[in-house]
Amino acid sequence: MSGAVGREAVFPTRQSLGLMKGKLKGAEIGHSLLKRKSEALTKRFRDITRRIDEAKRKMGRVMQIAAFSLAEVSYAVGGDIGYQVQESAKQARFRVRAKQENVSGVFLPHFESYTEDSINDFGLTGLGKGGQQVQRCRETYARAVETLVELASLQTAFVILDEVIKVVNRRVNAIEHVIIPRTENTIKYINSELDELDREEFYRLKKVSNKKQRDVAAADLEIQASREREAQKQLTGAADKETPDAPDVLGEQEDTDVIF
Amino acid sequence: MEGLFFNVNNGYIEGIVRGYRNSLLTGQHYSNLTQCETIDDVKLQLAPAYGDFLGALPPNPSTSALAGKMTDKLVAEFRYLLAQATGSTARFLEYLTYGYMIDNIALLITGTLHERDTRELLERCHPLGWFETLPVLCVATNIEELYNSVLIETPLAGYFKGSLSHQDLDELNIEIVRNTLYKNYLEDFYKFITTHSDLKGTPTQEVMAEILEFEADRRAINITLNSFGTELSKQERRKLYPEFGKLYPEGSLMLSRADDIEAVALAVSISADYKAFFDAVGLTQGGSGIGGMGGNSDGKSLEDLFYQKEMEMSKIVFTRQFTPAVVYAWMRLKEQEIRNITWISECIAQNQKERIGNFISVF
Numbered sequence: 001m002s003g004a005v006g007r008e009a010v011f012p013t014r015q016s017l018g019l020m021k022g023k024l025k026g027a028e029i030g031h032s033l034l035k036r037k038s039e040a041l042t043k044r045f046r047d048i049t050r051r052i053d054e055a056k057r058k059m060g061r062v063m064q065i066a067a068f069s070l071a072e073v074s075y076a077v078g079g080d081i082g083y084q085v086q087e088s089a090k091q092a093r094f095r096v097r098a099k100q101e102n103v104s105g106v107f108l109p110h111f112e113s114y115t116e117d118s119i120n121d122f123g124l125t126g127l128g129k130g131g132q133q134v135q136r137c138r139e140t141y142a143r144a145v146e147t148l149v150e151l152a153s154l155q156t157a158f159v160i161l162d163e164v165i166k167v168v169n170r171r172v173n174a175i176e177h178v179i180i181p182r183t184e185n186t187i188k189y190i191n192s193e194l195d196e197l198d199r200e201e202f203y204r205l206k207k208v209s210n211k212k213q214r215d216v217a218a219a220d221l222e223i224q225a226s227r228e229r230e231a232q233k234q235l236t237g238a239a240d241k242e243t244p245d246a247p248d249v250l251g252e253q254e255d256t257d258v259i260f
Numbered sequence: 261m262e263g264l265f266f267n268v269n270n271g272y273i274e275g276i277v278r279g280y281r282n283s284l285l286t287g288q289h290y291s292n293l294t295q296c297e298t299i300d301d302v303k304l305q306l307a308p309a310y311g312d313f314l315g316a317l318p319p320n321p322s323t324s325a326l327a328g329k330m331t332d333k334l335v336a337e338f339r340y341l342l343a344q345a346t347g348s349t350a351r352f353l354e355y356l357t358y359g360y361m362i363d364n365i366a367l368l369i370t371g372t373l374h375e376r377d378t379r380e381l382l383e384r385c386h387p388l389g390w391f392e393t394l395p396v397l398c399v400a401t402n403i404e405e406l407y408n409s410v411l412i413e414t415p416l417a418g419y420f421k422g423s424l425s426h427q428d429l430d431e432l433n434i435e436i437v438r439n440t441l442y443k444n445y446l447e448d449f450y451k452f453i454t455t456h457s458d459l460k461g462t463p464t465q466e467v468m469a470e471i472l473e474f475e476a477d478r479r480a481i482n483i484t485l486n487s488f489g490t491e492l493s494k495q496e497r498r499k500l501y502p503e504f505g506k507l508y509p510e511g512s513l514m515l516s517r518a519d520d521i522e523a524v525a526l527a528v529s530i531s532a533d534y535k536a537f538f539d540a541v542g543l544t545q546g547g548s549g550i551g552g553m554g555g556n557s558d559g560k561s562l563e564d565l566f567y568q569k570e571m572e573m574s575k576i577v578f579t580r581q582f583t584p585a586v587v588y589a590w591m592r593l594k595e596q597e598i599r600n601i602t603w604i605s606e607c608i609a610q611n612q613k614e615r616i617g618n619f620i621s622v623f
Binding site for chain 1: 323324366367370371373374376381384433434435436438439442478479482483485486487490492500561563599602603606607610612
């Protein structure tokens with residue numbers, strides 16, 4: 001994998017090496033932070049999923065009861081009151097307040113339901129017959145809508161969290177599998193290039209010093225040679241003047257014994 | 261004496277209605293219906309009684325479609341009776357439709373108040389409450405016009421007169437208008453059956469007076485119970501009580517002063533029947549509050565008991581002869597039957613079988 005990510009296009013200098021090292025460090029810190037964020041979000045996400053499951057089951061039950069209470073109303077009133085209720089309802093009795101909740105930097109909307117008890121637009125519906133059923137049906141449906149509001153707030157949070165978790169995970173993975181290896185590669189590359197340069201430099205210096213030694217040696221030889229030549233010259237001149245062959249006193253030849 | 265010439269004009273109608281009565285579902289039918297698993301099964305079970313009307317329904321129809329078709333049958337049968345009726349019987353049958361007219365007019369007034377397209381409202385009107393000038397109501401664009409030029413042309417004009425002016429239509433809750441009209445209607449109907457020369461002293465007067473008195477009392481009690489916790493004042497409430505019935509005048513007065521269920525129970529205790537109802541649903545003990553009114557342990561609410569009583573009275577009407585009151589009784593029974601079937605099919609459709617037996621069957 002790391003082989004495929006390549007490296008960044010930088011000049012292998014010591015400055016960029018420093019930069020890259022800083023970058024690597026930053027990436028590692030960012031990676032661990034994002035990882036933790038993702039974990040926190042996932043935890044929340046699981047919690048929400050569980051609550052959605054519960055809310056959906058509850059909704060199923062509540063809606064069934066509500067639909068049944070509507071059947072009771074139509075039985076008691078003996079007709080359709082839908083239109084009448086529609087027309088006489090002017091203001092919302094059941095209202096929803098939206099709030100924002102901050103979960104590790106993600107704003108989740110949270111809906112809160114409440115009823116305005118002062119508003120009772122169709123309180124007189126079914127006055128002649130079935131009024132109690134109508135009111136009870138309204139209460140049942142209010143409870144059903146409450147569950148729906150709860151579910152809506154959970155679902156919205158679910159969608160938003162899902163999106164955010166995907167983004168965060170993508171970032172975590174990108175940092176883990178692309179940015180960090182690439183930066184490491186770059187550092188390795190810079191290091192190897194710098195080593196290469198070092199070795200070249202060393203070799204060059206060695207060569208230079210070798211050459212210098214050779215030169216010095218050659219110069220020494222020459223000097224010696226010239227000195228020898230001069231000495232030869234002097235030697236030959238002196239030999240001409242004095243006895244050329246002084247007997248070697250330390251030589252092998254037998255001396256005559258001296259007797260005292 | 262009244263039997264002597266009754267059949268000359270009305271014998272055919274009575275015969276037809278008694279035939280209709282025999283097609284009402286019995287307890288056996290209902291127990292078959294409650295065994296059904298799907299709406300299609302219900303449809304199949306209903307085939308002998310409603311066959312030709314339910315035939316057009318698609319497979320697994322909605323309960324409202326089913327109820328609509330059953331109502332269509334009732335309407336068709338009633339229209340046939342109305343077409344056959346003459347004289348005071350025709351008048352009597354027209355009285356039966358006024359209740360539906362009140363509902364229709366209330367619907368149209370609601371629509372006009374909110375400036376809806378009244379044409380689509382006409383489709384929602386109950387077919388039995390249809391009268392010739394009903395579509396004309398759509399012409400009116402504001403309440404004043406509706407009142408001055410249109411409502412006075414309707415058969416219900418008399419009920420508006422004297423008790424409601426066009427200012428009232430603007431401000432009053434439509435529910436109060438409806439109940440005022442209904443009160444006037446009941447009183448007028450009562451007057452009709454007790455004073456009309458053809459009906460006075462006949463079995464019609466006897467049975468209808470009893471039924472209407474019960475209806476009036478039921479309305480008074482219901483209005484009182486339902487008005488608790490609403491902005492309806494006691495004076496306004498009192499105006500909605502029909503001025504006859506077993507509870508009138510002492511009981512009505514006590515009802516108009518009632519603040520809670522105990523007071524209502526006290527007011528109705530002058531009639532043994534209603535007292536028994538209140539005892540049965542446990543409202544006299546008090547403490548249960550509004551929430552307890554819906555039903556008690558065996559699932560019967562006060563409304564159920566009233567319906568039960570109404571059905572029994574309607575059933576007894578068929579023991580009398582020479583009276584158009586059988587038409588009234590048949591209509592009530594048929595309506596209850598439609599409600600029962602709707603309830604059963606709702607229970608089946610929503611898979612809530614535990615309360616499926618909560619219908620009222622008297623045969």
